[in-house]
Every structure is written in C-alpha cells, then in structure tokens.
Amino acid sequence: MKDREQIFRDAFERHADELFRHASLRLSDRDRALELTQECFLKAWQYALRGEEVREMRPFLFKTLRNLIIDEYRKAKSFSLDSMLEDDDGGVLEANLPRDDTNTLEKACDRFDGARAVSAIRRLPEPYREVLALRYVDDLPIREIAGLVEESENVVSVRLHRGLKKLRAMLESEQEQRA
Amino acid sequence: MNTMNSFFSQLKKETQKIRLAAPERERMRLALDAAMASSAPIKSPIQPVPSPYFFAPRSLVPALALILVAGVGTSYAAEGAVPGDALYAIKVGVTEPAREALARSDEAKAALHARFAERRMAEAETLAERGALTAKTALALEENFSRHAAEVEEIVSAVEEENPVAAADISARFGSSLAAHGALIEALGGEGGEENRRESGKLARSIKERERAVAHAEREAVTVTAERGGSGEIAVQTFAKDGAALSASIVVRDADEAVLARIEANASTTLERAETRFSGIRGSLDKETSALVEARIFRIRELIGNFRDTRGKGSEKEKIQQALKDAATLDAFLEAQAKFRGRVLLPAPEIEMFGDEGESEDGNDGRGGGDITIPVPASLPL
Known part of the structure; x- marks a missing residue:
C-alpha cells in the first residue's frame, strides 16, 4: 500500500497545473490563484491527516479548490455574491439574440484568437464561467461537474447551454463593435 | 456551431499554456513537504526517496565540494565579511545556500532564514557605522533580507495550523529581532554623510514595516476557539475573520x-x-x-x-x-x-x-x- 505522503506528492505533480489553470480563469489575480492552489493542496493534506480516505483525487481536489474560490468571492468586498451571479434565465436571452448571420460569423470567428478566447471566458459571469471552464478547459464529464457544483445533471446541462448562448452573445456583440 | 468549435479549440490551446512556472512549482512543492514533515511521525533516517531538500541545482554541488575541500577555515573566515570584502561572495553565494540545502525541519529552515535575514541587517549595521552604506549596497542587502524574511513568513503560515506552537515561537523571535535591528540601524547611520544617513533610514523603515507585518499577522489572522475534551485535550478550530472555517478541528494539547x-x-x-x-x-x-x-x-x-x-x-x-x-x-x-x-x-x-x-x-x-x-x-x- 502506497505511502500516504507519496500519494499526495504524486497528486501534486499530476494536478497542480490544471488546478492552477482553473483558479486563474476564475480569479483575476494570478498571485491569488497561486495561493489558492497551494492552499488547496494543504487543505487536502489536512483532510487526509484526519484519517479520511480520498477515493478519487482529482474530483476531490477540484471540490476543495471550488470551496476556496467561493470563499474568495465572499471576501471580495466590492461585490456581494449575488451581484456577481447572473440570473440564470436563458429564456430572455434567446429573444434578444440578433438574427444569426452564420456565414459572416463563421468567417469572423474562424481564426479565433486564443488570447481573446481566454479573455472572453474570464469575462463571462458566474455561474456560467464555472461550468464552461470545468467542461471545456478541465474536461470534466457532466456527471462530475454535477457532483462538484451539487446540482443535478439536468441543471448542469441547462447551465452549459445557457452559458454557451451567453458566450455567443458576448462574442457577437464584440464582433459588431469591432466591425 | 462551427464558430463555437473554433472558439473552444482555441480556448483549449491557449489555456494549456497556463501553468505554474518552475520556481512557483518548486515553492509549492516545498510548502507541501513542509506541511507533511511537520505532521509526520519521526521517520527513519534512511530515505530511499531522494529528499526534496536536496533538489539543490547542479551548480551547488561544486560549492559544497569547495567547502569540504577548502576546509572549514575558508567559510569561517568568510563569516565576518561585509559587502565589499573579497570573501563576501563566498559567505552569501556558497555557505548560505549550502546551509539552506541541509536544513531539514521547518524550525531549522525558519531559524536559518531568520539568521540570514539578521546577518544582512548586521552587515548593514557595520557599514552604516563606518559611514559606508551606499544606495547600491543597501538595495542589495534589502533584497536579500526581504527574500529570507519572506521565507520565514511562508514557513510560519505553512506550519501554523499543524503546529501553532512552533509557528508562534518562530514569529515571536523573528519579530523581536526585527524590532531590535531596525532601531539599531537607524541609530548607527545617524552620523556619516548624507547617503549613509538616508540609506540607513530607508533600510530601518523597511525592516520596521516587516516587523509590523509579522506582529499584525500574529494578532489578526485567525481566531481560535478551543474546547476542552474529555481527557483534557483541547480541540482547536481556526476561523478566518469572516467566520469561514479554515480548518477542521485539530486536537492540540495546551x-x-x-x-x-x-x-x-x-x-x-x-x-x-x-x-x-x-x-x-x-x-x-x-x-x-x-x-x-x-x-x-x-x-x-x-x-x-x-x-x-x-x-x-x-x-x-x-x-x-x-x-x-x-x-x-x-x-x-x-x-x-x-x-x-x-x-x-x-x-x-x-x-x-x-x-x-x-x-x-x-x-x-x-x-x-x-x-x-x-x-x-x-x-x-x-
């Protein structure tokens, strides 16, 4: 049976980058993302110290990180958590979308700049940013995302769908501004 | 959804570039090791797995060899050196990294970094007293001092939850030392020319700031609630200022x-x-x-x-x-x-x-x- 410490060291080597990646997409401050990533591993270690067994390391680490990010949002003095969250009402959004001129859009987005993509994700409001990052950057399956955010898979799917719509609206309005 | 496919493939490519820089990774690794070491039971001295503290870059090996070959005399002679002396390069470039690589426990590392920070201050004092503290030297001393002081603080926070006693002890000692040296540098730099006085003052202020931060951190960071258990142990839980629980209950004795x-x-x-x-x-x-x-x-x-x-x-x-x-x-x-x-x-x-x-x-x-x-x-x- 593998030494507990070695398990954690391995987990660090394997997952540190992707956890940091996730944190840096969710927070605006790189230093803070670093700190939270470190904090995440330290807390995970403490948890293990208490004799708790960690069945699957990666989801556990993501969960721990998520809680830290939530605490971080709470600490941000200039917003309340509510004001940072978008109302989850994709229905209204649908009515407001301009008629999709797919040809122009496709051409315009064809060479989508990577940096702009990252910037767009960062600007997406919560809770959409979180699920889109988990799905398309961290490659978590919907089932795992559901466990992580403590919602049903249905809710997660809807949220992803609305998130994509929101994202598309954001990109299209950007597109128009640049034209 | 072609546009979206392109978006997400670009996103994926770009985000893969987001990663920890090598020194950042190393720092985190060490912090994790420190946390593990401070809570682990006594280990066997035989370590089949290479100790993380011997990650020392290849360039350090010749340095260690130098100390061994050149003999204890060389590094001893270097100990009293100040910036400007021939042996100063050995003091700071050789003996200090070598000692750093050898420190194992948290307390040893913290004590070492504190000692190094103090050495910088002592060097500044010697120069200030001579009237020889230039802006360039002061800056170099300050940078090195800050680096070591930051290490002390980092170790203290890494160790705080597992071992609040050691953390408080390290903090208290370091804070006191900073207070003393800050006052001393200022006093010594008083005479001895414009630049000397100015640089001494600046250095003293920066040391005092660090001291305030150490004292502040001790006082502010967490509140600790303790409950006495059945057999006299104390269950301790730390809370951040806004009430979010930072840790699960840790049992600590007195x-x-x-x-x-x-x-x-x-x-x-x-x-x-x-x-x-x-x-x-x-x-x-x-x-x-x-x-x-x-x-x-x-x-x-x-x-x-x-x-x-x-x-x-x-x-x-x-x-x-x-x-x-x-x-x-x-x-x-x-x-x-x-x-x-x-x-x-x-x-x-x-x-x-x-x-x-x-x-x-x-x-x-x-x-x-x-x-x-x-x-x-x-x-x-x-």
Missing part, C-alpha cells in the same frame, strides 16, 4: 500554554544574555548610560515577573511578547555597544511603564547622546 511558555523562556534567556553583555562592558560606559541600562533590565525583569504572577488572567501574551521584544532590543544594543565602542547607542524604544500593548510607534528620536527619553521607574522596588 497550545496556548506551550506558546506562552516558549516566549517566556526566550525572554528570560535573552535578558540573561543582555545582562552578561552588560557586565562585560560596564566599565567602559559612563554613569548615565549604565543607570539607564540597569533601569531597563529591571523593567524587563518586572514584566516577566508580572507575567508569571498573573498567569491565567489578563492579557499575558502581550506582556510577555513585549518583554521579549525589549530584551531583544536591549541585547542587540549592548552587542553593538560592545562592537562599536566609543559611541553611545542607547536610544531604544521606550518601554511603557504599564506594559502598554499594541503597535506603539518606536520612539526613535535618539541618535546617541542627548535625546534619550527613557522613563526611569519612580521608585525602585527591592
């Missing part, structure tokens, strides 16, 4: 007691050392200075005594920390007095008559001689 005991031991030892120094140089001091030192020693002893008497009630921690701080300051000044004879150095921060706590601004108005405003106790109890 944490507060242990912290206070260690601080008290430090204060007493430091005071004893100061007294020894005093008797060594007493002959060369004038009557006024001698009287002031005696009064100071007396006052510190009183603080420690009060702490012992009122154990269990009142703000003991502040009292005993103040005692440690004052003892360290006095010790540092007496050490400097011995080193730089012929100068009166004593204007240390005032010791409040009634054990005032909090961040009392250092009354550094003295530059030797005239402006000393140290209260002498009105009546000297026997």
Whole structure:
C-alpha cells in the first residue's frame, strides 16, 4: 500500500497545473490563484491527516479548490455574491439574440484568437464561467461537474447551454463593435 | 456551431499554456513537504526517496565540494565579511545556500532564514557605522533580507495550523529581532554623510514595516476557539475573520500554554544574555548610560515577573511578547555597544511603564547622546 505522503506528492505533480489553470480563469489575480492552489493542496493534506480516505483525487481536489474560490468571492468586498451571479434565465436571452448571420460569423470567428478566447471566458459571469471552464478547459464529464457544483445533471446541462448562448452573445456583440 | 468549435479549440490551446512556472512549482512543492514533515511521525533516517531538500541545482554541488575541500577555515573566515570584502561572495553565494540545502525541519529552515535575514541587517549595521552604506549596497542587502524574511513568513503560515506552537515561537523571535535591528540601524547611520544617513533610514523603515507585518499577522489572522475534551485535550478550530472555517478541528494539547511558555523562556534567556553583555562592558560606559541600562533590565525583569504572577488572567501574551521584544532590543544594543565602542547607542524604544500593548510607534528620536527619553521607574522596588 502506497505511502500516504507519496500519494499526495504524486497528486501534486499530476494536478497542480490544471488546478492552477482553473483558479486563474476564475480569479483575476494570478498571485491569488497561486495561493489558492497551494492552499488547496494543504487543505487536502489536512483532510487526509484526519484519517479520511480520498477515493478519487482529482474530483476531490477540484471540490476543495471550488470551496476556496467561493470563499474568495465572499471576501471580495466590492461585490456581494449575488451581484456577481447572473440570473440564470436563458429564456430572455434567446429573444434578444440578433438574427444569426452564420456565414459572416463563421468567417469572423474562424481564426479565433486564443488570447481573446481566454479573455472572453474570464469575462463571462458566474455561474456560467464555472461550468464552461470545468467542461471545456478541465474536461470534466457532466456527471462530475454535477457532483462538484451539487446540482443535478439536468441543471448542469441547462447551465452549459445557457452559458454557451451567453458566450455567443458576448462574442457577437464584440464582433459588431469591432466591425 | 462551427464558430463555437473554433472558439473552444482555441480556448483549449491557449489555456494549456497556463501553468505554474518552475520556481512557483518548486515553492509549492516545498510548502507541501513542509506541511507533511511537520505532521509526520519521526521517520527513519534512511530515505530511499531522494529528499526534496536536496533538489539543490547542479551548480551547488561544486560549492559544497569547495567547502569540504577548502576546509572549514575558508567559510569561517568568510563569516565576518561585509559587502565589499573579497570573501563576501563566498559567505552569501556558497555557505548560505549550502546551509539552506541541509536544513531539514521547518524550525531549522525558519531559524536559518531568520539568521540570514539578521546577518544582512548586521552587515548593514557595520557599514552604516563606518559611514559606508551606499544606495547600491543597501538595495542589495534589502533584497536579500526581504527574500529570507519572506521565507520565514511562508514557513510560519505553512506550519501554523499543524503546529501553532512552533509557528508562534518562530514569529515571536523573528519579530523581536526585527524590532531590535531596525532601531539599531537607524541609530548607527545617524552620523556619516548624507547617503549613509538616508540609506540607513530607508533600510530601518523597511525592516520596521516587516516587523509590523509579522506582529499584525500574529494578532489578526485567525481566531481560535478551543474546547476542552474529555481527557483534557483541547480541540482547536481556526476561523478566518469572516467566520469561514479554515480548518477542521485539530486536537492540540495546551497550545496556548506551550506558546506562552516558549516566549517566556526566550525572554528570560535573552535578558540573561543582555545582562552578561552588560557586565562585560560596564566599565567602559559612563554613569548615565549604565543607570539607564540597569533601569531597563529591571523593567524587563518586572514584566516577566508580572507575567508569571498573573498567569491565567489578563492579557499575558502581550506582556510577555513585549518583554521579549525589549530584551531583544536591549541585547542587540549592548552587542553593538560592545562592537562599536566609543559611541553611545542607547536610544531604544521606550518601554511603557504599564506594559502598554499594541503597535506603539518606536520612539526613535535618539541618535546617541542627548535625546534619550527613557522613563526611569519612580521608585525602585527591592
């Protein structure tokens, strides 16, 4: 049976980058993302110290990180958590979308700049940013995302769908501004 | 959804570039190791897995070899070097990294970094006293000092939850040392030219800032609630200021007691050392200075005594920390007095008559001689 410490060291080597990646997409401050990533591993270690067994390391680490990010949002003095969250009402959004001129859009987005993509994700409001990052950057399956955010898979799917719509609206309005 | 496919493939590509830089990764690895080491039971000295503390870059191996080959003499000779001396490069570039690589436990590492930070301050003091502290040298010293001070702080926070006693001890000692050296540099740089005075002042301010941060962190970071368990252990849970639980309950035995005991031991030892120094140089001091030192020693002893008497009630921690701080300051000044004879150095921060706590601004108005405003106790109890 593998030494507990070695398990954690391995987990660090394997997952540190992707956890940091996730944190840096969710927070605006790189230093803070670093700190939270470190904090995440330290807390995970403490948890293990208490004799708790960690069945699957990666989801556990993501969960721990998520809680830290939530605490971080709470600490941000200039917003309340509510004001940072978008109302989850994709229905209204649908009515407001301009008629999709797919040809122009496709051409315009064809060479989508990577940096702009990252910037767009960062600007997406919560809770959409979180699920889109988990799905398309961290490659978590919907089932795992559901466990992580403590919602049903249905809710997660809807949220992803609305998130994509929101994202598309954001990109299209950007597109128009640049034209 | 072609546009979206393109978006997400670009996103994926770009985000893959977001990763930890090598030094950042290394730091985190060490922090994790420190946390594991501080909670692990005693390990066998035989380590089949290469110790993380021997990650030392290849360039360090020749340095270690140099120390061994050149013999102990070389590094000893280097120990007293200051910037500008030929051997300084060895002191800072060779012996210090070598010692760093060898430190194993948290306390050893923290003590080492604290020691190195103190060495920078001592070097600055020597140069300041000579009137030779240039802007360039001061900057270099400050950078190195900050690096080591930051390491101390990092170790303290890494260790805090698992071992609050060790963390508090390291903090208390380092904070006191900073207070002492800050005051000292300022006093020494007083004479000796414009640049010297300016750089000494700057350095002193930066040290004091660091000291405030250390003291602030101790006071502010967390509140700890403790509940006594059935067999006398204390279950401790730490909370951040906004009430979010930072840790699960950790069982600690008599944490507060242990912290206070260690601080008290430090204060007493430091005071004893100061007294020894005093008797060594007493002959060369004038009557006024001698009287002031005696009064100071007396006052510190009183603080420690009060702490012992009122154990269990009142703000003991502040009292005993103040005692440690004052003892360290006095010790540092007496050490400097011995080193730089012929100068009166004593204007240390005032010791409040009634054990005032909090961040009392250092009354550094003295530059030797005239402006000393140290209260002498009105009546000297026997």
